[in-house]
Amino acid sequence: MSCLTEKTIGELLENKFFIPSYQRGYRWTKRQVEDLLNDVWDFITKTGKKDNEWYCLQPVVVKKINNHYEVLDGQQRLTTIFLILKHLERFIESERKSFEIEYETRNKENSNSKLFLQSIDLKSEKESIGNIDYFHIFQAYQKIKEWFQTKANQGYNSISSKFITPFLESTKVIWYEVSSEKDAIEIFTRINMGKIPLTNAELIKALFLNSSNFPDSDTEEIRLRQLEIASEWDRMEYSLQNDELWYFINNSENELPTRIEYLFNIMKNIDGIKNGNDQYSTFRFFSEKFKSKSKDEIDTNWKEIKRIFQTIEEWFTERELYHKIGFLISADSEITDLLKEVKNKQKQEFRKLLDIKIIEKVKCENLKELEYGKHSYLIRKILLLHNIQTMLNNKEKTTRFPFVRYKDKKIGWDIEHIHAIATKVKVKYEDQNSWLINNFAKTEQHTNLELNLQIENAIKEINQIAEDEFQSIIEYVLGDDDNSIRNLCLLDRGTNRSYKNDSFKNKRNKIIENEKNGTFIPTCTRNVFMKYYSKNLKDIEIWNENDRTDYFEDLKSVVYNSKS
Numbered sequence: 001m002s003c004l005t006e007k008t009i010g011e012l013l014e015n016k017f018f019i020p021s022y023q024r025g026y027r028w029t030k031r032q033v034e035d036l037l038n039d040v041w042d043f044i045t046k047t048g049k050k051d052n053e054w055y056c057l058q059p060v061v062v063k064k065i066n067n068h069y070e071v072l073d074g075q076q077r078l079t080t081i082f083l084i085l086k087h088l089e090r091f092i093e094s095e096r097k098s099f100e101i102e103y104e105t106r107n108k109e110n111s112n113s114k115l116f117l118q119s120i121d122l123k124s125e126k127e128s129i130g131n132i133d134y135f136h137i138f139q140a141y142q143k144i145k146e147w148f149q150t151k152a153n154q155g156y157n158s159i160s161s162k163f164i165t166p167f168l169e170s171t172k173v174i175w176y177e178v179s180s181e182k183d184a185i186e187i188f189t190r191i192n193m194g195k196i197p198l199t200n201a202e203l204i205k206a207l208f209l210n211s212s213n214f215p216d217s218d219t220e221e222i223r224l225r226q227l228e229i230a231s232e233w234d235r236m237e238y239s240l241q242n243d244e245l246w247y248f249i250n251n252s253e254n255e256l257p258t259r260i261e262y263l264f265n266i267m268k269n270i271d272g273i274k275n276g277n278d279q280y281s282t283f284r285f286f287s288e289k290f291k292s293k294s295k296d297e298i299d300t301n302w303k304e305i306k307r308i309f310q311t312i313e314e315w316f317t318e319r320e321l322y323h324k325i326g327f328l329i330s331a332d333s334e335i336t337d338l339l340k341e342v343k344n345k346q347k348q349e350f351r352k353l354l355d356i357k358i359i360e361k362v363k364c365e366n367l368k369e370l371e372y373g374k375h376s377y378l379i380r381k382i383l384l385l386h387n388i389q390t391m392l393n394n395k396e397k398t399t400r401f402p403f404v405r406y407k408d409k410k411i412g413w414d415i416e417h418i419h420a421i422a423t424k425v426k427v428k429y430e431d432q433n434s435w436l437i438n439n440f441a442k443t444e445q446h447t448n449l450e451l452n453l454q455i456e457n458a459i460k461e462i463n464q465i466a467e468d469e470f471q472s473i474i475e476y477v478l479g480d481d482d483n484s485i486r487n488l489c490l491l492d493r494g495t496n497r498s499y500k501n502d503s504f505k506n507k508r509n510k511i512i513e514n515e516k517n518g519t520f521i522p523t524c525t526r527n528v529f530m531k532y533y534s535k536n537l538k539d540i541e542i543w544n545e546n547d548r549t550d551y552f553e554d555l556k557s558v559v560y561n562s563k564s
Helices: 030-044 075-091 113-118 132-153 159-169 184-192 200-209 219-240 243-249 261-270 281-288 295-317 319-330 335-343 347-361 376-393 429-439 449-459 467-478 493-499 504-516 523-529 545-561
Strands: 003-008 016-019 055-065 068-073 100-103 171-178 413-417 488-492
Touching: 003 281, 016 075, 030 055, 030 075, 030 132, 030 159, 055 075, 055 281, 068 075, 075 100, 075 113, 075 132, 075 159, 100 113, 113 132, 132 159, 159 171, 171 200, 200 219, 200 261, 200 281, 200 295, 219 243, 219 261, 219 295, 243 295, 243 319, 261 281, 261 295, 261 335, 295 319, 295 335, 319 335, 319 347, 319 376, 335 347, 347 376, 376 413, 376 488, 376 523, 376 545, 429 449, 429 467, 429 504, 449 467, 488 523, 504 523
Parallel strands: 016 068, 016 100, 055 171
Antiparallel strands: 003 171, 055 068, 413 488
16 A cells, blocks of 8 residues: 655655666756745745645655665655755754765766765866766756855845755655555656656545554455545546536536546635645645544545535536526636535525525626626626526426536637627628628618619629628618617527628528527527517517517516526
8 A cells, every 4th residue: 555645854854765777867957946946935935824834845756665765756856855955954953964865877886876966065067067967966056056145145144044944844745655566667657657647636545545544443444445435436536527517517627637636626625725836735735634644534524525526416416506506606606605605504595595696696787788898797697697597497397508518618608699780790792792682681671762772783683882882781781789788699609600790680590500400509599589589570580679678678587587
């Protein structure tokens, strides 16, 4: 069984490290060395730091062989740490000033890597040129000296003495010790192929499955508990791989190596722990919870992870909660806040809270005054809620709003004008005929006989309209611009781009064709183009004033007055 813990830099001083020949030599650049020093210094000088707070470096993977550790991963960091300690050894009060580190392939009759490192402060650039690894080590050491000198020149007179104690006592590495029975080369190969990603999730899994956390249990009991946790772990990961569930609780694709890590992040965030720049902050959070190494710790923490997952699963399964919570998360509510609330409230009380939060998201003093562009962020939420609540109001159906498709970045969703805005439409000279055929639907508003004749002749290809005159024809065909919410709906970006220059007539035809071909059309968008909201169905190809009024009334009623 592998061992996982954290070790301070001070705890490394007694150790001997060996870098085997299958690893490449030291290759850190001056920039990487400087970044490490800056990160530690930022931690040391951070204001508001807690007494027990510590800075975490990336993992070091080792295998114990006799009286030394074979380094499988992390040798670049270890070597740099050694060089920093070497520069600061006059300030180290312990008997051992640093650990020992030796490279297998750098040892020759007249050259020994361990001795070179131990006397690096006495070496010259000339002595390092003959060996590429020594050269990089020498350059790194010079950078360390330069960094401390620069800080001293900036007014930090006691920089070295101020640096050393936090570096030794409050800077840690994640110590991952593999079983001595395992083949070191195979492990090294797997690490570098990415098959052992030392992610927060993998490190936390080792905490939960570590046999040392079951001190009072017999071997069989340990094995059964480990199998139980591993099985539940796999089921959660498998469930979270369902994109319908993932996009219900997230607004973007997963950027984590495993999705279960999201649950651990939630638990950490519920406790109010922020990430900062530490990629292992979630592991550190859980590591702090395993201090006593007891079975009770495992049971308590695993129970909380299961509670979080089971709550999300319940929300996903229950149709009303799915839609209401799905809307809130789509409207940028934090799932952490919702999980905090549900933990402390009765079910009905929680449902009422959801309704209050939803109303807050779409709060608007005057719905009629909302305009495309100026109020697009609020309009998008209102239109989304209109679709979701319309589906939810139909108690007899089991259909669910597809958040997975709504949030798919490849598809993309836009607020779209139901009837095109004339001032935004541009038609090429060669496309005038087809545009007029598709978009001109003569109504009682089209009373200009001269323009009507011009359009008729252009459609019949008797006379084309001059390019500089055609804009006035577009404005005549489409009518006055309407950027209000009465003329807006949600539509996927692909469909939007294909018809944004079109009138209601042609957009309607394309909506029907796209839905036949399997494109998801939101419920309320489909209702608009099928004219389901219109009380007086006068002309199916025209989006007139009455249609806009009826649509607006339904939107206002469903979004602001619905009872579920």
